[in-house]
Amino acid sequence: MKVSVDVLLRGALWTLGGFGGGQAIRFVSNVILTRMLAPELFGLMTIVNTLRIGIELMSDFGIGQNLIYSQNAEEPEFYNTAWTLQITRGLVLFLIILASSIPLARFYELPILVYLLPITGLGTILSGLTSLAPVFLQKRLQFGKLNVFQLFSAAASSAVLVLFCYLSHTIWALVLGGVLGAVIYTVASYSLLTEIKHRLFIDKRFISEILNFGKWISLSSVVYFLSMNFDRLYFAKVVPLELLGVYGIARSMSDLLGLLAGRLGSGVVFPFISSHSDTPRASLHGGLAPIRVKFLSLAAVGCSLLVATADLAIKILYDQRYQAAGWILPVLVIASWFSIVTSLSESTLLGLGAPFYMAISNSLKFVLLLLALPLSFKFGGLAGAVTILPLAEACRYIPLYLGQRRQGFSFGTQDLSATIGMFLMIGVWEGLRWLSGLGTSFDSFPIGGLVPVGP
16 A cells, blocks of 8 residues: 555645646736736626536536546547547537527626627537546546646646737637637647547447446536536626626635645545555555645645635735725635535545535535525625635535445544634634734625625
8 A cells, every 4th residue: 555655645746736836827817817907807707607617517427537437448449439429518518508698698688798608618619629638647647747737738828818918908808818728728638648549439338338427427517516606606697797706806716725625636536546446445545544634734724824814915916996805705715625625525435436425415505505695695795695605615515424434434533623723723813913913804894795785
């Protein structure tokens, strides 16, 4: 087990470095873009990207996860069947986006969506044409090469986006810059593994295997999208576009740690557990636990510090138009902590071949948001609605914990200890900040709500 643990640790370090670096690049480019663009443009892109991602996830049957989990993945007949399905799915999704653009534009009362959605929808075609090489790098635990590639892609895409927005301070710069970034990623993906020869091919045996594994992935993807993005879709209908843009900025910042945990889970934990399916679970659990607790400890320190300094960071990095993000961000970072814990749990269960717990988990969160978000917004405005998000994310963990218990692979004590530690550290940082005369990060929180909701 020693060699395997070394591989796991090396993969975690590469992921933390590579993906963390990529997110840092995107964050810096985002700050630069806010200097050039008005908040309402980010609000508009929040709607466009959320709708596009939602449509994409409607037919996600886990091709990548299937390739990582399947023993047949290295056979050309299998991966070419998967690649052909991926291309077909991308084309179908583009047609769905095209057909739904007019109804969605009418629903949100934004005529420009008729043009924005189809153009951004070209990304689904490009995604379908992407090589399967990045997935094979995950499966083979070649973390260094994969993360260098992703770091390069993030840098190139961000540079293109900033350049476009510098030349034109309009929504079209964001849209076309994003499409060109997708082109760069798709083309570059074919340089990773030259031994993977893609060709259009269908094998009925493997279609059955892919769809059978992916049925729970597909259901989970739909409810995952709804649980993770219902707030964006709901706020897009009830708050001004400018405020939605500010919320989108705060949400993107708070998601950084959650996205890193998700990448660590899907890119390291899931393939690690899947590739060691023959190892006794007690040994596998023992090898994973020390690495996991180190990451959680680091994440707890990062989250607690970010909660305590979020408003100060907003004041320094963003101009006056975006200052409302200062009271939104601390609450969303707390929600991101629970997202970190649930992401690791989801990847564990996926590696054990039990993806249906993900569907149950995300369904629970979505139902809670569906019921509580409109009610809390009615009585507390945006401030009241935002406070529901950490609670909803925490509830998502419950089915995952029960699932891990049933699989005999639980980290419940570890997760609880890290969560308690994270909140204790928030208290320490906030106390030190208050003693230094800087108040607390929640001083600007609008107790009475921010958006008028009627008499």
